[in-house]
Amino acid sequence: MTTAPLTTEHKPVLVVDYGAQYAQLIARRVREARVYSEIVPHTMPLDQMLAKEPAAIILSGGPSSVYAENAPGVDPKLFDAGVPVLGICYGFQAMANALGGTVAETGLREYGRTETEFSGGPRSVLAGAHTPPTVWMSHGDSVTAAPEGFEVLASTAGAPVAAIADDERKLFGVQWHPEVKHCEFGQNVLENFLYDGAGLQAEWTAGSIADEQIERIRAQVGDGKAICGLSGGVDSAVAAALVQRAIGDNLTCVFVNHGLLREGEAEQVEKDFVAATGAKLYIADERERFLSALDGVTDPETKRKIIGREFIRAFEAAEKAIVEAEAEAGEPVKFLVQGTLYPDIVESGGGEGTANIKSHHNVGGLPEDLQFELVEPLRTLFKDEVRAVGRELGLPEEIVGRQPFPGPGLGIRIIGAVNEERLSILRKADAIAREELTNAGLDDEVWQMPVVLLADVRSVGVQGDGRTYGHPIVLRPVSSEDAMTADWSRLPYDLLARISNRITNQVDGVNRVVLDVTSKPPGTIEWE
Numbered sequence: 001m002t003t004a005p006l007t008t009e010h011k012p013v014l015v016v017d018y019g020a021q022y023a024q025l026i027a028r029r030v031r032e033a034r035v036y037s038e039i040v041p042h043t044m045p046l047d048q049m050l051a052k053e054p055a056a057i058i059l060s061g062g063p064s065s066v067y068a069e070n071a072p073g074v075d076p077k078l079f080d081a082g083v084p085v086l087g088i089c090y091g092f093q094a095m096a097n098a099l100g101g102t103v104a105e106t107g108l109r110e111y112g113r114t115e116t117e118f119s120g121g122p123r124s125v126l127a128g129a130h131t132p133p134t135v136w137m138s139h140g141d142s143v144t145a146a147p148e149g150f151e152v153l154a155s156t157a158g159a160p161v162a163a164i165a166d167d168e169r170k171l172f173g174v175q176w177h178p179e180v181k182h183c184e185f186g187q188n189v190l191e192n193f194l195y196d197g198a199g200l201q202a203e204w205t206a207g208s209i210a211d212e213q214i215e216r217i218r219a220q221v222g223d224g225k226a227i228c229g230l231s232g233g234v235d236s237a238v239a240a241a242l243v244q245r246a247i248g249d250n251l252t253c254v255f256v257n258h259g260l261l262r263e264g265e266a267e268q269v270e271k272d273f274v275a276a277t278g279a280k281l282y283i284a285d286e287r288e289r290f291l292s293a294l295d296g297v298t299d300p301e302t303k304r305k306i307i308g309r310e311f312i313r314a315f316e317a318a319e320k321a322i323v324e325a326e327a328e329a330g331e332p333v334k335f336l337v338q339g340t341l342y343p344d345i346v347e348s349g350g351g352e353g354t355a356n357i358k359s360h361h362n363v364g365g366l367p368e369d370l371q372f373e374l375v376e377p378l379r380t381l382f383k384d385e386v387r388a389v390g391r392e393l394g395l396p397e398e399i400v401g402r403q404p405f406p407g408p409g410l411g412i413r414i415i416g417a418v419n420e421e422r423l424s425i426l427r428k429a430d431a432i433a434r435e436e437l438t439n440a441g442l443d444d445e446v447w448q449m450p451v452v453l454l455a456d457v458r459s460v461g462v463q464g465d466g467r468t469y470g471h472p473i474v475l476r477p478v479s480s481e482d483a484m485t486a487d488w489s490r491l492p493y494d495l496l497a498r499i500s501n502r503i504t505n506q507v508d509g510v511n512r513v514v515l516d517v518t519s520k521p522p523g524t525i526e527w528e
């Protein structure tokens with residue numbers, strides 16, 4: 001079920017991942033050009049790629065060297081398939097190599113900002129560049145001779161063949177990384193490729209996504225009944241709003257209080273979402289179910305799997321109650337709507353060829369014996385796209401602008417076993433941190449700020465002239481575009497001081513507050 005195809009009418013631009021740090025970014029930049037894109041692993045056979053009817057293909061960068069043993073290659077038949085191709089960095093080298101050009105380790109490495117020179121004038125994928133762009137490089141190998149039929153568009157001190165084009169066959173390559181934000185003219189190179197090279201239109205807009213998904217939901221659900229896991233977060237609110245548009249009253253939203261919520265969360269769902277949409281809401285008090293299932297469990301993946309399973313058990317119980325409560329004790333509910341996003345799938349290893357970083361409760365954490373058919377209208381989208389769809393549907397800013405909060409909640413922010421006492425400590429610390437962040441007016445600048453309790457760590461403190469032996473609280477404020485990569489937020493020191501002060505004064509059991517200054521990668525946003 002987690003390998004169900006991504007669902008959209010748009011023919012994808014496939015980003016073939018050669019192990020790049022930036023494959024995700026390339027896909028995002030293509031979508032910023034309002035063209036639909038998907039990432040596929042380089043191990044996918046060519047006929048499978050072509051079966052996806054790609055509108056164009058972008059070969060990503062990667063750590064390998066084309067002349068190394070077992071270097072990932074590219075099937076030369078790709079270049080005869082009539083699909084426009086853009087090679088980037090390693091992808092460019094692999095393409096040049098496959099088509100009879102030469103690639104060598106020249107000893108001239110280039111990392112970071114690099115000046116280019118035009119070798120003919122600003123044309124093809126460089127059309128519109130007034131001056132040769134200062135680009136962003138990261139390579140040790142270079143294409144030393146372009147394959148036959150290609151024109152060299154640009155060169156740099158370390159890369160004699162830095163950009164090539166065969167406009168006739170619609171094959172293009174750049175040694176640099178146009179997807180990186182500080183690469184001058186980068187987005188233009190991608191758009192030149194997409195619009196002029198591949199002849200695509202900028203059609204992937206929030207409005208078109210919403211219309212298309214509403215149609216799809218109607219086709220999938222018909223006049224059947226659905227329940228939607230509603231968390232108060234952005235994704236499920238947008239998913240629910242789409243489904244409500246599609247099937248109206250046949251949708252009931254189910255909010256599960258699993259006991260791992262933050263202060264005030266349950267109340268907020270009723271207040272904001274129901275007020276904005278008028279949707280039917282069923283509140284399931286399942287605190288006992290989750291806390292007893294989690295009793296004594298410390299391993300993060302085990303916690304996630306348990307929470308994923310109990311969510312489904314809670315939805316099943318809710319479904320029974322909802323059906324029984326109906327006047328004519330109607331038919332059972334067949335569909336379960338979830339606000340699953342593309343990054344949830346990629347990170348859970350459900351994307352094709354990607355590693356399992358952590359099992360998101362709604363993807364890798366689902367039990368085998370799931371009785372519902374899933375409806376996941378946001379499976380192909382990144383968070384900022386979901387927000388745009390939400391705005392398109394007229395959801396209020398309090399919902400679409402909200403910071404994400406993971407479904408497993410405080411359960412994965414207590415490092416160690418989860419119990420009532422620890423939850424109560426964390427809830428208090430979290431409420432203080434959130435309140436101070438809001439008062440400082442920084443909610444919009446910070447993507448989210450997990451507050452983590454190191455429940456199995458204790459340190460010595462001195463409070464009220466006495467010795468304490470308490471737990472540390474970790475603040476993890478991050479900035480991000482899509483949660484796939486993140487940087488730690490440089491919060492003002494006086495704000496950090498206020499949070500630290502209040503937490504250590506007001507939360508019993510905590511005598512130390514620390515700041516997590518790790519980007520993602522290498523750290524993930526949540527600690528478990």
Ligand SMILES: Nc1ncnc2c1ncn2[C@@H]1O[C@H](COP(=O)(O)OP(=O)(O)OP(=O)(O)O)[C@@H](O)[C@H]1O
Pocket residue numbers: 228229230231232233234235236237239254255256257258337338339340344362402403404405406407408
């Ligand atoms: N407490 C809950 N009750 C019911 N469903 C939930 C709950 N928490 C999470 N879910 C379901 O799991 C999905 C994934 O959770 P996730 O936290 O990624 O999304 P979200 O809460 O909708 O949005 P956000 O990322 O902004 O928090 C939700 O879209 C929702 O369908």
Ligand SMILES: O=c1[nH]c(=O)c2[nH+]cn([C@@H]3O[C@H](COP(=O)(O)O)[C@@H](O)[C@H]3O)c2[nH]1
Pocket residue numbers: 304347358359360361362404405406407408448483484520523524525526527528
């Ligand atoms: O609904 C969710 N279920 C989960 O199991 C889950 N795990 C992480 N997250 C959220 O996903 C984003 C990326 O988090 P990580 O860097 O920790 O993987 C961050 O926004 C996290 O809060 C989850 N959301």
Ligand SMILES: NC(=O)CC[C@H](N)C(=O)O
Pocket residue numbers: 060061062063064065088089090091138139140141142
């Ligand atoms: N970033 C990349 O794609 C690097 C490609 C190749 N490994 C090189 O060093 O040239």
Ligand SMILES: [Mg+2]
Pocket residue numbers: 231233234404405406407
């Ligand atoms: Mg959430």
